[in-house]
Amino acid sequence: MRVVEVSTFVAAPLGGMTLAQLGADVIRVDPIGGAPDHTRWPLAPSGTSLYWAGLNKGKRSLCVDLRSQQGQEIVTRLITDSGSDGGIVLTNAVGRSWLSYDALVKHRADLIHLQINGHHDGTPAVDYTVNAAVGFPLVTGPQGHADPVNHVLPAWDIACGLYAALAIVSAERHRRLTGQSQRLSVALYDVALAMAGNLGFLAEAEVGKAARPRLGNYLYGGFGRDFTTRDGGRVMVVALTGRHWRDLVAVTDLGEAVSALEGALGVDFSRENDRFAYREVLAGLLQRWFGDRTLAVVQRQLTATSLLWSTYRTFSELVDEHVAGIRTNPMMGVIDQPGVGQHLAPGSPLSTGGPERPRPVRAPVLGEHTNEILRDELGLSESDIDALRARGTVASGKVRR
Amino acid sequence: MRVVEVSTFVAAPLGGMTLAQLGADVIRVDPIGGAPDHTRWPLAPSGTSLYWAGLNKGKRSLCVDLRSQQGQEIVTRLITDSGSDGGIVLTNAVGRSWLSYDALVKHRADLIHLQINGHHDGTPAVDYTVNAAVGFPLVTGPQGHADPVNHVLPAWDIACGLYAALAIVSAERHRRLTGQSQRLSVALYDVALAMAGNLGFLAEAEVGKAARPRLGNYLYGGFGRDFTTRDGGRVMVVALTGRHWRDLVAVTDLGEAVSALEGALGVDFSRENDRFAYREVLAGLLQRWFGDRTLAVVQRQLTATSLLWSTYRTFSELVDEHVAGIRTNPMMGVIDQPGVGQHLAPGSPLSTGGPERPRPVRAPVLGEHTNEILRDELGLSESDIDALRARGTVASGKVRR
Numbered sequence: 001m002r003v004v005e006v007s008t009f010v011a012a013p014l015g016g017m018t019l020a021q022l023g024a025d026v027i028r029v030d031p032i033g034g035a036p037d038h039t040r041w042p043l044a045p046s047g048t049s050l051y052w053a054g055l056n057k058g059k060r061s062l063c064v065d066l067r068s069q070q071g072q073e074i075v076t077r078l079i080t081d082s083g084s085d086g087g088i089v090l091t092n093a094v095g096r097s098w099l100s101y102d103a104l105v106k107h108r109a110d111l112i113h114l115q116i117n118g119h120h121d122g123t124p125a126v127d128y129t130v131n132a133a134v135g136f137p138l139v140t141g142p143q144g145h146a147d148p149v150n151h152v153l154p155a156w157d158i159a160c161g162l163y164a165a166l167a168i169v170s171a172e173r174h175r176r177l178t179g180q181s182q183r184l185s186v187a188l189y190d191v192a193l194a195m196a197g198n199l200g201f202l203a204e205a206e207v208g209k210a211a212r213p214r215l216g217n218y219l220y221g222g223f224g225r226d227f228t229t230r231d232g233g234r235v236m237v238v239a240l241t242g243r244h245w246r247d248l249v250a251v252t253d254l255g256e257a258v259s260a261l262e263g264a265l266g267v268d269f270s271r272e273n274d275r276f277a278y279r280e281v282l283a284g285l286l287q288r289w290f291g292d293r294t295l296a297v298v299q300r301q302l303t304a305t306s307l308l309w310s311t312y313r314t315f316s317e318l319v320d321e322h323v324a325g326i327r328t329n330p331m332m333g334v335i336d337q338p339g340v341g342q343h344l345a346p347g348s349p350l351s352t353g354g355p356e357r358p359r360p361v362r363a364p365v366l367g368e369h370t371n372e373i374l375r376d377e378l379g380l381s382e383s384d385i386d387a388l389r390a391r392g393t394v395a396s397g398k399v400r401r
Numbered sequence: 402m403r404v405v406e407v408s409t410f411v412a413a414p415l416g417g418m419t420l421a422q423l424g425a426d427v428i429r430v431d432p433i434g435g436a437p438d439h440t441r442w443p444l445a446p447s448g449t450s451l452y453w454a455g456l457n458k459g460k461r462s463l464c465v466d467l468r469s470q471q472g473q474e475i476v477t478r479l480i481t482d483s484g485s486d487g488g489i490v491l492t493n494a495v496g497r498s499w500l501s502y503d504a505l506v507k508h509r510a511d512l513i514h515l516q517i518n519g520h521h522d523g524t525p526a527v528d529y530t531v532n533a534a535v536g537f538p539l540v541t542g543p544q545g546h547a548d549p550v551n552h553v554l555p556a557w558d559i560a561c562g563l564y565a566a567l568a569i570v571s572a573e574r575h576r577r578l579t580g581q582s583q584r585l586s587v588a589l590y591d592v593a594l595a596m597a598g599n600l601g602f603l604a605e606a607e608v609g610k611a612a613r614p615r616l617g618n619y620l621y622g623g624f625g626r627d628f629t630t631r632d633g634g635r636v637m638v639v640a641l642t643g644r645h646w647r648d649l650v651a652v653t654d655l656g657e658a659v660s661a662l663e664g665a666l667g668v669d670f671s672r673e674n675d676r677f678a679y680r681e682v683l684a685g686l687l688q689r690w691f692g693d694r695t696l697a698v699v700q701r702q703l704t705a706t707s708l709l710w711s712t713y714r715t716f717s718e719l720v721d722e723h724v725a726g727i728r729t730n731p732m733m734g735v736i737d738q739p740g741v742g743q744h745l746a747p748g749s750p751l752s753t754g755g756p757e758r759p760r761p762v763r764a765p766v767l768g769e770h771t772n773e774i775l776r777d778e779l780g781l782s783e784s785d786i787d788a789l790r791a792r793g794t795v796a797s798g799k800v801r802r
């Protein structure tokens with residue numbers, strides 16, 4: 001499968017990278033000098049964007065003057081003259097009529113065109129604004145906090161990018177069965193709104209009796225919370241099932257206290273609704289146990305149970321082999337990214353069952369494959385390519401180390 | 402495509418629902434009485450789980466005693482004797498050897514089997530514990546806050562469920578091309594770790610100079626923040642590009658103040674790095690403008706600009722047509738869910754370009770399709786089905802209104 005991606009920021013690049021990790025030949029097309037995301041933070045000490053490098057792994061890079069007619073013709077040909085595996089475009093660009101479904105389908109009748117939008121009507125939105133609009137920041141964060149709490153993880157971009165990859169694979173499968181073209185679109189806001197609905201938040205607001213409160217780090221409708229150990233360690237603990245709860249009570253030696261409470265209050269903590277209703281009482285009892293022990297002791301004791309729990313880690317701890325064992329994860333590998341150097345990077349989290357997981361592949365430098373694509377995919381001669389470069393219609397980048 | 406789903410909670414059910422929304426026949430198999438997620442909060446006033454209903458829309462439901470050999474044989478036959486469109490299983494069940502790839506592939510050589518795990522080695526994890534382990538809670542939340550801030554949105558479950566749907570469509574496409582079976586797996590923790598890497602957080606911790614601070618609601622590396630209006634309204638504003646920034650300065654009439662600052666400080670706020678470095682100064686100036694105006698005035702003035710912005714909404718405001726226009730969104734529809742009644746629900750955020758978007762389809766009640774599946778898919782007679790039900794091997798549910 002060959003996908004031409006004209007993209008910026010997170011959702012569209014992640015969609016393309018996900019397809020590349022499944023084996024597709026993904027060509028990211030950028031304007032000369034790069035799209036606005038090319039210098040996005042975080043940066044390596046050299047100034048190279050770790051963000052851009054992370055979201056474009058395993059793609060080829062073509063740099064073209066997208067405002068020139070000749071540049072637009074090159075991209076159009078790359079999309080439409082690309083054999084039975086091609087004719088697929090993934091973009092979040094707006095206002096480029098030459099890149100629209102209607103323009104491109106004239107050149108290729110079985111075109112697959114996926115447009116990522118902010119809103120379904122084509123108006124713009126980004127993860128930050130979508131998140132504000134769909135309710136989550138007002139229920140996230142410490143109990144009693146009055147202000148919205150934005151997420152740092154761009155969760156909507158991630159979901160939107162994965163929907164984009166799914167849409168393209170589904171459309172390509174459909175094209176193999178029917179020969180049909182597909183005009184696909186997905187809006188970032190719709191992804192967020194759909195998930196708010198899928199998880200019951202919309203229905204709760206529409207048919208429920210009371211607005212959901214801000215619960216801090218408590219699990220809603222069950223028992224889970226973070227606890228602090230004597231030496232300042234932080235642990236998230238979740239008792240989702242009856243067995244988890246029994247194990248939590250046993251390991252913390254709270255059986256008697258819990259039974260006495262159940263008798264006095266007329267409740268049954270084997271029921272998760274009762275655990276939720278008295279979550280603060282239970283957490284208070286449990287915190288004494290955690291606060292009396294070091295993190296190492298807590299970890300050793302919880303490991304022997306069925307409980308779902310984890311230490312909170314900083315990103316620095318996460319990449320520290322002694323803390324997180326990250327180098328033994330078969331998804332992780334070391335790549336040598338120009339401008340960054342050797343560092344750990346993830347491959348695809350999807351395992352297709354082979355004995356070896358595919359290794360992560362570094363991102364291209366901007367324009368790294370311009371010459372090879374013009375020559376091999378579009379059949380241009382070296383002198384044609386030189387002339388395009390001299391005119392500023394294309395640009396190529398070299399890997400410097 | 403026919404998918405048999407043996408699942409609980411979010412990721413696997415969302416994966417199955419996503420396939421159903423793309424047109425697959427998805428049969429969710431539950432133990433008699435339901436899996437542990439069947440009563441999960443939030444609940445409708447009747448006690449029906451809005452969460453379960455939201456994540457199982459458009460599926461068929463079969464209830465079987467999964468501990469009995471005969472129940473296991475029924476599910477095995479449903480997976481393996483299901484024509485060229487079938488032979489696909491999606492599960493997050495662990496410790497059920499009869500449901501493993503190795504057991505099922507003996508009955509069907511071209512089996513597609515996707516196992517969702519907590520960790521890649523099969524050990525359990527849930528969204529809350531995975532999130533604690535991958536760093537985000539320690540950079541989310543108010544500046545100066547010392548504690549971790551869990552997300553309320555189960556973002557990892559969502560990403561994992563979408564990867565699951567993508568994996569199955571990709572494997573089924575591959576099977577059509579090659580006839581090959583595929584043994585697929587995806588771990589919730591790996592999804593989170595991959596995204597921390599894809600977005601540059603891991604590389605920043607490994608090769609960057611300083612740990613990323615907690616930034617509250619500020620955008621990292623650019624300019625964006627929430628502002629409060631005179632009447633207590635909340636607005637998220639993002640200036641991602643130079644044009645956005647010029648528009649923000651113009652609409653707030655801060656051109657002179659910003660120029661004076663640039664001169665005095667020797668900085669250039671047309672550069673996003675400078676906007677980020679002086680974000681608190683700029684936000685302080687801007688907050689005075691927002692604080693002098695009502696939300697209605699702010700909305701009217703921002704609408705006339707290129708800026709990316711949104712009002713923060715509660716979930717209640719989101720489902721209020723007068724606030725959010727939710728009923729005119731072509732993805733949304735009204736479904737009549739047993740135990741809940743008529744309410745708004747989302748269809749798929751993927752639009753495949755037809756004039757009409759597919760309407761959302763309600764979730765089944767538990768066991769609603771038990772009889773029809775045993776009869777139509779497995780060829781059992783009514784008396785066979787009655788005998789199975791009498792023995793407690795299967796159970797059927799009826800829609801009561």
